[in-house]
Amino acid sequence: MSDNHDTASMQDHVRVYLMVFGALGVLTVVTVLASYLKLSTSEGIFLALIIASVKASLVLGYFMHLITERKMIIWILVMTVFFFFVMIFLPLISNIDHAGNPTQWWKVL
Amino acid sequence: MLELLQSLGLPQNLSIQGEYIDNANVLMHWLMLYLFLGWGAFFIISLYKFRESKNKKADYYGVKSHLSSVLEGAVAIVEIIALFGFSYPIWAYRVNDVPDSRDAVNIRVIAQQFAWNFHYPGADGIFGRTDINLVDESEQNFIGIDRSDAFAKDDIILQNQMHIPVNKKIRVDLSSKDVIHNFKLPELRVSQDAIPGMTIPVHFTAKTTSDEFLESVKGTPREGKGLEIACAQLCGITHYRMRGYLTVDTEEEYNDWLASEAEYLDFGDEEDEWGDDEDW
């Protein structure tokens, strides 16, 4: 990184890091608490993933400095995330959209 | 084109939907042939015309026309036709129009290393109970049929022998006991993976009997060799000779065959080979 970060601006950064730290701690507690709520499975999954994504964005954005990162890196990550979702969802969909039935061979349909 | 493909090795087609599959193949091979010949001619002419000894100085700009985009567009259009006109409908027919087991001759096929097991429901038209715990290879009970089950009494179970009637819808429910196999009837253009943990239906209608087929291959290297069920997925050591025999009968022959198999069953029942092993 370049030298234009002088000590003062670094201290600003540090303050942000500590705030993020606090937020992450709180969100962790929220995740655990949420899992005790009587939610249906899909709601539970949805909520947990939302919280996890928020936490992840905090880490990515602040600890990993992604919010001020160069375009090239952002593009690489966008592409990666796209393929990540392709890899997760296409197999799933193709498992649902399937001519066969997932049954054991000795079970007569 | 079909004749060309057949003269190259494509066996004659014996099933009704096989025609559609052949049509798709024919269309694609036309496309390939035109592209290949077109570009091939261009290629050879360019090489000849612009060889160094003839054309000392190259032309910086080269081709100026945009004919090539037209050609690329044409390829795209043929592909779209192939998709919408041929491939989607054929596939939809294949996976969505599976006949109900009452409208078709329903056969369960259970693959195993290295044999095909066929399970016919018998006269009652209902498959008897099978159970993994009853599998006993030494007793020849490969698919664990429970002969004490009322529906199982008349079930016909065979290994590597398959009979089907001509001109009737056949529905095969395909599964596997161990590894992935592929149920392939080359002449009927049928092929489907048999995957453990899954039962997959395949359906087809034969339009020629085995006898007619054998008649037509007289004088070719194929003479005297009937229809076979190949395994088209590597499944282990003797994958290469995992094969079953398929006979396409006329309706009458098929019923006779069913009856004779049923007779054999009665005999088996008296011997009481299966069925009483309730202590499992």
Add this chain to the structure above:
Amino acid sequence: MNIPYVVEEREDTGLINSKLGIWIFLASEVMLFGGLFSAYIFLRMAALPGDFERWASELSVPMATVNTVVLISSSVSMVMAWASLKMKDFSKYKMYLGITIFCSFVFLTIKYFEYSGKFAHDIYPSSNTFMAIYFTLTGLHVLHIIGGLVVMLYFYFPISHKMWDKQPEQFTNRIEVFGLYWHFVDLVWIFLFPVLYLL
């Protein structure tokens, strides 16, 4: 030989080599864990309803919660270590790096108890698909922690400090790049925790 853009940024891309390198590496890591997550979701959808939940309830949420906090703390101290170097404060750097190392030891210890607790109850990867994916995912994650730990120990002990004396900027860059890796490991855990323990 002098490889350019090791310390100074390239003008048109605005990047140094190692920064770009680590991000590409992390992209590949996303796909690696993505493959495993894909397996998790795929198998979960195929499993009998309730099967995964039942087995997941065998896991210890308190231990994992503590571990989450521990890893997040280590992530903060990592970024603080780098910030200290930026502010040319080497002793603070050592302190923060020390904290990070300590945290990762704590994480591993807790993980050890988690694993051995499972084994004591005769729960192994072979017990069922949930446990299989649990052990594989967390195991791979633990391997990443151990790898990071090795690198951190190297940076903690004096052999690496020569570089700080000679090329402080490059040393700072290394810590930053390593930090990115470490945050990523934390990030993976942020997803592993709810996915395995809570859902």
Add this chain to the structure above:
Amino acid sequence: MYSNSNNHDHHEENFIQKYIFSVDHKVIGIQYGITSLLFLLFGFSLMAIMRWQLAYPGTEIPIVGFIFGEGGVLASEQYNSLGAMHGTIMIFLGIVPLAVGAFGNYLVPLQIGAVDMAFPKLNAASYWTYFVGGVIMISSFFMPEGAARSGWTSYPPLSVFENGQTIWLISMIFLITSSLLGSMNIIVTIVQLRVPGLTWMRLPLFTWAQFVTSFLLVLAFPPLEAAAVLQLMDRVAGTSFFLPSGLVMSGEIVDIAGGGSPLLWQHLFWFLAHPEVYVLILPALGIVGEILANNTRKPIWGFKSIVYSMVFLGFCSFIVWAHHMFLTGMGQAMSAFFQTTTMIISIPSVVILTSYFLSLWGGSIRFNTPMLFALAFLPMFGIGGLTGLPLGLAASDIYLHDTYYVIGHFHYVVAPGTIFALFAGIYYWFPKITGKRMSETLGKLHFWPSLIFMNGIFMPMFIQGLAGVSRRLADGGVSYAHASGVLQWNEFMSISAFCLGLSQIPFIVNIFMSLFTGEKSDRNPWKSTTIEWDAPSPPLAHVNFDSKITVHRTAYEYSVPGAKEDFIPQTES
């Protein structure tokens, strides 16, 4: 990771530092090259034994028969081993390391005017990881269980139960890691170390191809690594990721927890393996582009659309994978999706090939050995690519899936396709690498028989495939009635294969002879425009160039109207 000490290149290096554990991209490139050519030869030998068996099933194998036990006859499990290992070795230990490891390593820094790769030590690590992976893979032949025998695709459940697979998986983990390290390095090098003036659209095609290829490797390989770990767990830890419940093997119920899915492996495997096939072809397309421009003495026609097509090809290659899985019971929507993407992806290939053909028009074509190989690549890849189309259509794939038609399809793209392009590259850059020229006579003696015999092997495969003959049959189809009409081709193909092997002798002789007695070459023997020809031949250790490089123009400025000579190097101001 950094080599920043300025006095580095002054101190004397000993032999080991210079030639074995070197961090110089040129030495590593050559190491990759030699190793992968040896593996290629090894893969060929495995195939030669298989081809004997296919032509003369059940007869004694000449010369090497004694290895295979009593009678010297190949048992079917040995055939399966050879097949799986041939595929694996050719792809993962032969072509990819040659195309990316050797060519990429050696040429990318030179073509962008860099002193080395961005991370030289990582580069060395990549080679040595590959080397270890390769040794492990070969060692499996000597293990009590023998080599893997479930095909290079390693479909479970078979692969989980068959012998030899564990070593295969471990080796694959090494090879994947190696590729990851190497391709990260190439991306960073291309992005960061381009000399001033070398903008993206001025990059030569070869470098572009390497760039896209590296992204494919970085993003597609890790899922296979994950899958390999899962399969390894299935084998050694008794898990059942890929095993459903209720398996019965040889009459016994298999004692596992069950609940897994064999299709999961196929998805993860093909998620890698389809991009992988473009990894095999893109560098080849790049090499061919360079050589075509040089030997037609004119710019490549439609340079930009080629570049965009390559990028598009790379992108799309991630969303077509399930065209290998049509017959697993895919439903209507998914099969429609995957055949559509497959048809879409064929368009950029057509665009690239078309541009190459049109580039010939108006040229002043020289038929030297590199050019012959490059020219032969075009129709050969054309045949291979075109036969991909009926496979990509789910309807026609019902009949053609897993027949020799598929084998013919992909061998046309990789063998007379990629291998020819790589040969062309070797002939083309040999003077740069060694400072010696290769013999043209021997080169032509290599080219013509190779072309003829390649077609002799692979053309009949389409015939057998149309007849419905399955692949991976240890007896070549003798057991099956439907193969009886086309069996006679087996002998023809095998003899062609043996002759193909013999036709490589001029090549090997050529390499060694030229190395020792070849005519000295100057910097730019082909009068080429790209930057690597500005370096001395061979390029200087560690720094490559002896002058400062700046770039002023696009890559292929041949026969510029009004120019003195028929080429203007990129570096000329």
